[in-house]
Amino acid sequence: MAFNRFVSHKAAVVSVFVMAILVIFVALSPFTARYGVNEAVQAPPNYFLTPRANAWLGTDDIGRDLYSRLIYGVRVSLVIGLFSAVISVVLGCLIGAVAGFRGGRFDDVVMRVTDLFLAFPFLVTLLVMRNVLGSIEWLRPIIGDLSSVRFIIVLFAVFGWMGVARIVRGQVLALKEREFIEAARAVGASRWYIVRRHLLPNSIGPIMVALTFSVVSAIISEATLAFFGYGPQAGDGATSLGILVGAAKSAVNPGFWWLAVFPCLTLVVIALSINFIGDALRDATDPRLQRDS
Amino acid sequence: MKEKVLEVRDLRVTFNTPLGPLAAVRGVDLDVYGGEMVAVVGESGSGKSVSFLAAMGLLPRTATVEGSVVLQGEQLVGAAPKKLRSVRGRLMSMIFQDPLSALNPVHKIGAQISEMLRAHQSMSEKAALARAVDLLEIVGIPQPGDRAQQYPHEFSGGMRQRVVIAMAIANSPKLLIADEPTTALDVTVQAQILEVIQRVQAQFGTAVVLITHDLGVVARVCERVNVMYAGRVVERANIMDVFDQPTHPYTRGLLASLPQTGVERLVPINGFPPNMLKPPSGCAFRPRCTHATDACGASLPELQPVGDSMSACIRAREVMAKA
């Protein structure tokens, strides 16, 4: 039923295919990329070459193939997006469900904390907390160094859960008063059982939607950080989509359009696709439309 | 003979749905005379509300309306929007089931009634508000002057419905259509509202069409009854005849399923209402009728006189004889 509704959103179906192709392409990167991530296309002069036979999307400032780097970059960004989104959603579900269900002090605290962080411009919170997290000595072995991929995933997860928690909390609050919850309680079900067996499964829709939007948010945030030079800097020329997009800025004035257009286009396609999927998911799981005739 | 206020002939309403055309109203004939209270009874899906929404021109664009609806000599089907707007609220008005959602939550009560007045009469704001307060008094709202400055959510259900009635009769319309006005209210309040409607009717000489699924409500206040099923009128009779000598098996079924003192078991009507996307051929009640014959499925039965009533059952006389 919900699947049918999802499938009726043509843009979303196309997006699923696009993302699937992208993911496969990227997963098979040793085969699909033409050069190594740090490998020059040819002997100098090899920098800022326009798209051509041996460099499909042109080269960057030190002669590396943009096409290959794009593949590797997207892989890194997708990994960051996926992992941080999953962690955010798991954390957010737990905290949100408990906050909504139990209410009281815990709920108040959670709401205040999320309000506080949401009061600041997102980028500001991101940058400041990045520094704060990075300067806590005893965390470093666990979450890695400031410029590592692991750190970024943790950073996004630490902020991502708030949005998800609010959504789940809202769902739980709405469901809490429904009769089937009262019935479950009347039969003596424990609170944890109710959360696990009734509340969470009924919130799958919004949770899935939150998941997709978390992924997009993480990918775009990674690009934003990289834009300002605060992104993941795994050495050896390793790159991310964010870094490539960030480099676009300085490629504009001299007119090296391929360095700007292709990374930006990739980012937009990914963002659009995931957004379409998320939107279709939201429509497909909208309880108001779930009337079996 | 009293003057005829509303004449409906062969009214048909079809909705264009994603699943295909849905014939909600399939040829309704109806008359309403001046000052009388007529009931239109039927279950959900019978087309009773849709018929009158169509008459008012309040259906969405997906609906196609055909046939004839003549109000005081003016044809309403296919009329220009401007003409319809001048009729609505002035010659003909409608009140709906849920008074809370029927009133705009952000406007004061007095202002909402004034709006009705000033839409069709040239009055100053002050005069309109004063008249609104009068109307509130007529429908029995205490301290009308103060209450006119309040918002809908500050009223109880019964009070709100009174406000809605006040708004509807503001311009002394010739016809008031009350679409399930008591369904959303407590039983005790229901009686009050019906009483208000009767009072208003007497004072302004308004004809009232009472749409409901509740025969008990009908018995209190109506003079004539139209019973609708699956988009058509299947019985038309005076109030006493309908209860004493129903001429259509559906009406019989409705009466039999009413809780009554002394009756131990309720007798429901078997089966389900028909799917209006694919209505059955011939008489739509056939699948659920204990008196059905093959002839019943041949063609859509028309209303025929049976005694003082009109019945759309081709076996009406036999049905009545068996009772």
Added chain:
Amino acid sequence: MLRYVLRRLAWAVPTLLFITFLVYIALRTGTDPVASYKRVNARATPAKIQQYIDANGLDPNYVRGYFRWLGNFLTFDWPRSIKGSREVWPALKDALANTIRLGIAASAVGIVVGLMLGVFAALRPGGRRDVAVNTAAFVGISVPPYVSAILFQLLFAVYWSRWFGSTLFPTAGVYPPGHTGFDLALMAKHMVLPTFVVAIQIIAVYSRYMRSSLLDVLSSEYMRTARSKGISERRVLFKHGLRNALIPVVTIAALDVGAIVGGLIITENIFSYPGMGMYFLTAFGDGDFPLLMPWMVIIVFSTLMFNLLADISYAWLDPRIRLE
């Protein structure tokens, strides 16, 4: 209502103190102000360093340090930037003014156009207009501002000048380098591209809000009642439909406008627009504590005030809401 406002304002003071305290802690741990100072002023004497520490309230004890900072801040005894001892307020004031200008311009355009498009789409849901507006809004939301900014820069600055010889819209700064004084026309010309980029996002978001809100309202029973009164369709739409549909939208707009002061960082950076965003990025990159704290205070203050404004406007517009 008045009591509520006064109570909120009274609460705002301790809230402000608490939040600025948290910010103080975060900035101290995150940017290491003393190390930054030493880095920028490599030849500073220990006396100067101590002076810096005192002026900024950077005591080893965070609480005492915070109150010292607070004391200086409230008496307008603001310490100067670590770079060249520049005064904070003039730079901050200019940055604030620039961002407010850009923000107001973009918000005004964005919200008005967005609302109109939303109404446009909602009047015929599912129709061609609706699909067009929805898709456009969707694309607008999915394209991050810096992508559109970069693409616009590419188009208008680089290629336009290549094709037409001169730049149509400047892509950097508020005035051309070296310009002094106030020139409205020149400023406006510089603001066109950044305003456009920001406005696109706003239009996308608000058209969706409005469409959604109006669709909800249009399917309400009171719309049918309004029509049954025989009033003009225009009156039905404006006095009944929009009047209700605007309620949630206005509330959100109040919050968004409050967030504008800190919300244009990326766009400002791309267009080298000297607003609050650029101010923050430079200060943060340098670890310039004396520049950062006042900036944060403005942000927090703006957020709190506009939150209050949003709540008040919601209650004012919707009589069902009772502010306790």
